[in-house]
Amino acid sequence: MPTLPSRNVLRAEFDTAVLQLDQSRPGSKLTTEFYSRIGDSVFEAGYSALTDFCGAERKPQARLHVVSAPVGSGKTSFSLAFITAVARLAERSPDAPFGCVCVVDQITKAEALYQDLRCLLPMNAWSPYGPPIMTSGAGSPRRFSHPPGSRRISCRSTRSSWSPTPSLVARGATMPNRCRLQPRALTVVDERPEEVTVFDVEPSAAQRVREFVQEEEYAAAIGPHMDELVRFMIDRSMGGASLEQPTDHVAWIGVAERLAWFNTAEASDFVRANKGMPDMAPVLGFARSLANGYAFVARSHSGGRGTHFIGYETNLMVAPGMMLLDATADIDGVSQLCPWREVTEVPQARYDNLAIVHVPSVTRIRLHTFLRSAKNRRDYVNWMVETIKGHMEPGQRGLVVCKHALFENESVPAWPQGDERHKNRKLYTEDFGWEIEGRLLCATHWGSGIGANTWKVADVVVLFDEFYLRRHQIIATAQGLQQHKSTEGELARMKTLNSKAAVVDTLQEGHLLRWMKQMALRGRGRCYDEHGICGHQKLVYTGDLKRLLANKDRVFPGAQITTTPKTTDSRQTRADALLEILGRPGLPETITTKWISQQMGVPWRDVRQERASSAYR
Numbered sequence: 001m002p003t004l005p006s007r008n009v010l011r012a013e014f015d016t017a018v019l020q021l022d023q024s025r026p027g028s029k030l031t032t033e034f035y036s037r038i039g040d041s042v043f044e045a046g047y048s049a050l051t052d053f054c055g056a057e058r059k060p061q062a063r064l065h066v067v068s069a070p071v072g073s074g075k076t077s078f079s080l081a082f083i084t085a086v087a088r089l090a091e092r093s094p095d096a097p098f099g100c101v102c103v104v105d106q107i108t109k110a111e112a113l114y115q116d117l118r119c120l121l122p123m124n125a126w127s128p129y130g131p132p133i134m135t136s137g138a139g140s141p142r143r144f145s146h147p148p149g150s151r152r153i154s155c156r157s158t159r160s161s162w163s164p165t166p167s168l169v170a171r172g173a174t175m176p177n178r179c180r181l182q183p184r185a186l187t188v189v190d191e192r193p194e195e196v197t198v199f200d201v202e203p204s205a206a207q208r209v210r211e212f213v214q215e216e217e218y219a220a221a222i223g224p225h226m227d228e229l230v231r232f233m234i235d236r237s238m239g240g241a242s243l244e245q246p247t248d249h250v251a252w253i254g255v256a257e258r259l260a261w262f263n264t265a266e267a268s269d270f271v272r273a274n275k276g277m278p279d280m281a282p283v284l285g286f287a288r289s290l291a292n293g294y295a296f297v298a299r300s301h302s303g304g305r306g307t308h309f310i311g312y313e314t315n316l317m318v319a320p321g322m323m324l325l326d327a328t329a330d331i332d333g334v335s336q337l338c339p340w341r342e343v344t345e346v347p348q349a350r351y352d353n354l355a356i357v358h359v360p361s362v363t364r365i366r367l368h369t370f371l372r373s374a375k376n377r378r379d380y381v382n383w384m385v386e387t388i389k390g391h392m393e394p395g396q397r398g399l400v401v402c403k404h405a406l407f408e409n410e411s412v413p414a415w416p417q418g419d420e421r422h423k424n425r426k427l428y429t430e431d432f433g434w435e436i437e438g439r440l441l442c443a444t445h446w447g448s449g450i451g452a453n454t455w456k457v458a459d460v461v462v463l464f465d466e467f468y469l470r471r472h473q474i475i476a477t478a479q480g481l482q483q484h485k486s487t488e489g490e491l492a493r494m495k496t497l498n499s500k501a502a503v504v505d506t507l508q509e510g511h512l513l514r515w516m517k518q519m520a521l522r523g524r525g526r527c528y529d530e531h532g533i534c535g536h537q538k539l540v541y542t543g544d545l546k547r548l549l550a551n552k553d554r555v556f557p558g559a560q561i562t563t564t565p566k567t568t569d570s571r572q573t574r575a576d577a578l579l580e581i582l583g584r585p586g587l588p589e590t591i592t593t594k595w596i597s598q599q600m601g602v603p604w605r606d607v608r609q610e611r612a613s614s615a616y617r
Helices: 007-024 033-054 075-092 107-120 155-159 203-215 219-236 265-273 280-292 374-391 404-408 418-429 471-481 489-493 502-520 545-555 574-582 593-600 604-614
Strands: 064-067 100-103 133-135 143-145 167-170 186-190 196-201 295-299 307-314 322-325 341-344 354-358 397-402 434-436 439-445 460-463 537-541 560-563
Touching: 007 033, 007 075, 007 107, 033 064, 033 075, 033 186, 033 322, 033 341, 075 100, 075 107, 075 186, 075 322, 196 203, 196 280, 196 471, 203 219, 203 280, 203 307, 219 280, 219 307, 265 280, 280 295, 280 307, 295 471, 307 471, 354 545, 374 397, 374 404, 374 434, 374 439, 374 460, 374 537, 404 439, 418 439, 460 502, 471 489, 471 502, 489 502, 502 537, 502 545, 545 560
Parallel strands: 064 322, 064 341, 100 167, 100 186, 186 322, 354 537, 354 560, 397 439, 397 460, 460 537
Antiparallel strands: 133 143, 196 307, 295 307, 434 439
16 A cells, blocks of 8 residues: 655645646736635645545545535646646655546546646656547547557546556546556546436337337347336326335336346446437436336326436445545535535635626526427527626627527527538637627536636626426435435435425525536636635526525625516516515615515515415415
């Protein structure tokens, strides 16, 4: 087992690497007071991870050290400096820990880390040819790009428990080729990984896979297994409670044994061989989860509006020597469910220069339902345009975040048309390549963009709606994080999908807050001065005002919130009116119920009664 290096010696190497990074980047602030304190936190988390790996008494600890420093505060850069320090020390000390991997969520980020490592680490720290880089894109096979003369590495190499190091960068990954076999000392995960895979399947998807199997050469070998699965799903989709667990019906008895084939290597090979079929992986993933006891059924209106078969698998990465960089780990609710997470103390940023404006949505209907109609989409897009024009000045740059359905239907304002559409896509989503009356814009959708620096020069960020997940998906995620089967934990105590469940409610609220903060700070608000005060940015938010006001000091401490009243053709409840008043700038230091009554023009008792009655709806 390697020997834990001296803290002072490793810190000296770390400081040297930080200074080199800072000097290589024009306008970098890594050595200023606020950023230096972030660096202290990253170093402490990294050193604790190495301590776990080396083991105080030859017994490594499996913990995940979490650095929840603010969005854009240099976490990635400081972790790169720490990796460099470990690699340089390993070059001089044979008994020092070595072997580092940095897992990132974007190909562009992997490329940037690769370039930085080539500058920071000498060539002899890699192979004689320099480090190759491995990347994988959504829906595409892994592919490799190499510096001139470098040799290929196998995909298996990146998954092994050792690294022939000193370091490796992945989603992208750079893999050095010194064949000194030893367990990898340090794994840095940049942004929260997908710790639970949720399979959300409808009977129609399983039927399509069944028909596919019947038409192929697999009919005899695999057909009976698909028949068994489809039979189970059809029988359970014909009505019942909103939530069904294995203990709720006799149909679940023996299902694990009848579907055991889906848990075999043959089934996994079949999925890989037919990955071009969209339904294949989720359907067989659900079947595998069902066979293992990690599945349940969710019904909308007793199945009249659809039945969802939910399976989940845990992908938790917990091993000695791990560090997670996640700006919103303090608010996303996950750490509360994962006792193996060790949260490192970090300095907090201030958002005094972030001006938040709340704009009420154009509809009170759930947006995924509202946008199914072409007319509603046109009305919604027209409202988006007016909102953008009303809160951006000509010449400003802005990022628009909206529902993925608008991208799918090419209904985002000013969507590129004709044969040039695909060529212009990058300009549209990354390069502020489209405009609305002089306002330079780009767009992304909810579910994409966390960790991206692409839009850091944006003066305005407009968040249209929020990133909701269905409750059954949150339930499955909570179960997976706690490694509970569907007959255990919070799910076992729930009677309906909407049953009170503290774990599920915490995770659901945390998911919304995480995406709100992450996407809100994609613009200039992610840049801080030496005191930790963010850059000047405007945030236009059309989501839930109550959630924003209740969590403002946790999510955006120091920011000022301004509310805009609903338009005259929108129904405004007294609760809405009260929130609008409380969101006005320049409120008096003391607010009395009499003053609120005067502002609203109704007696306070009427306001109080409506608030009380709404709590029970």
